[in-house]
Amino acid sequence: MKRLRKSFTGLLVALMLTMQISNLVSAQDLTTAQENPEKRITILHVNDVHSRVEATAKSIGYAKISGIIKEVKKTNPNTLVLDAGDTLHGQTIANLQRGESIVDILNVIGLDAAATGNHDYNYGYKRLVELSKKANYPFLAANVYKDDGTRLFDPYIIKEMDGVKVAIFGLATPETLYKTHPKNVEGLTFTDPTEEAKKIVAELKDKSDVIIALTHLGLDQSSVDTSRKIAENVKGVDVIIDGHSHTMLEHGLVVGDTLIAQTGEYGENLGEVNIYLDKNNNITSKSAFLFSRSAADYYAWPDPAVDEIIAKVKASQDTVLSEVVGSTKVDLVGEREVVRVGESNLGHLITDAMLEESGADVALTNGGGIRASIPAGDITKGQVVTVLPFGNYIQTKSVTGADIKAALEHGVRSYPSSLGGFPHVAGVTFTLDASKPAGERVSDVKIKGNPLVPDKKYVLATNDFMAAGGDEYTMLMPQPVLNDYGSLDDVVIKYLQNHKEAASTYEPRMKIIGEKK
DSSP, X not given: OHHHHHHHHHHHHHHHHHHHHGGGOOHHHHHHHHHSOSEEEXXXXXXXXXXXXXXXXXXXOHHHHHHHHHHHHHHOSOXXXXXXXXXXXXXXXXXXXXXXXXXXXXXXXXXXXXXXXXXXGTTOHHHHHHHHHHOSSOEEOTTEEOTTSOBSSBSEEEEEETTEEEEEEXXXXXXXXXXXXXXXXXXXXXXXXXXXXXXXXXXXXXXXXXXXXXXXXXXXTTOSSOHHHHHHHOTTOOEEEOOSSOOBOTTOEEETTEEEXXXXXXXXXXXXXXXXXXXXXXXXXXXXXXXXXXXXTTTOOOOHHHHHHXXXXXXXXXHHXXXXXXXXXXXXXXXXXXXXXXXXXXXXXXXXXXXXXXXXXXXXXXXXXXXXXXXXXXXXXXHHHHHSTTOOEEEEEEEEHHHHHHHHHHHTTTTTSOOTTOEEEESEEEEEETTSOTTSOEEEEXXXXXXXXXXSEEEXXXXXXXXXXXXXXXXXXXXXXXXXXXXXXXXXXXXXXXXXXXXXXXXXXXXXXXXXX
């Protein structure tokens, strides 16, 4: 009887979930549809997937996303599929093929358009152009210009669905200039997204019934250019499909007359926006909904065509990536919520490797460059590449003690708030007083146990991204480069091979006192 009751309960839960997600339409949408039954445009969207192609306990995975898209299109053929950027880079399956494997997957899924995220430029903008030519969908970026004054990609497209003209235009974050390696975007200009949006909307208002901004701008308070700013200052944008800040908006965010939608990160949700129009193509209502990982299992089977692509790519990479290069007795922590607010044993391992490779006095890398954890046990090449996916290489620079202190102050300025530029270090220890204002928080700095001397020259090992001013470490830019070394992932692999068992404990290198006011 208990087993029967449990089975019945499971069926009831499944039925309730199915009813909840059927057509992914809320009760409000259904009421509106009954009052204005003429037309409905559906937008399915993702952002900041960072090449998480397979299903996990949290991520839906591209195969299931593709299956859901096909099911939704059966219900409403007037469905658009959009990607708001940071898609082509991040995991081994993408990086070893420089993004092409992801484009192949998205071609099968049937994407209609994509914005360009800052990390999509990580292979260099010329590679991004190459990938755009392999894609069956357009990359849109109205505010990205080449040095000859022409746009790198098309600014917008217009699609007609059920007699409704839907315009989609793209915007990229100007933060790309320092949130990818500057060499990757050398010769490009990222203009003010708000001003560019005003020009594009003025051009589109007489050509379309619905205007969608596909943006990689985000909602971070620390950002100057955000999707909220577009909504507040650009009249005529009906919907913003956004990315960059990894914000989960369960039912969207309404700012003025604009609905902003964003799904979170890593394919953990599939977003849906429904736009209802009357017979004259006037919008009567719009709403947003997130289709969760748990709901996905009840809605559609994975698309076998996508699974086939993933399997082929992984098989071709397995031999190289499965090689064991070391081991650890404890989990090496690289989770975003840890490495962007404090030090971790994995951050220490990486900077120790940098110090050993370069022979520098101090090693410094950014928490935002650490992208995954490594569980206790054997460590493979593939795991290291996943942790350090950006292909950054080590550079040494001649800096003063004052430069090092300025870099540390810059890195901890937002503590305890998350910051991609949070410093992970080796060869140096310091105290952070969280009660003091930014720029005055770092004290008791010691280099290899000796007090820092402000005007003394030191050799600093960092990654080439930061050396060129990435994450706004501008104090490092003018300093002379002494030498170039291998990529971070290769150097860490070499370190692990020389130290077969990664140290299980690390002494803290940053002492925190005081509470932030």
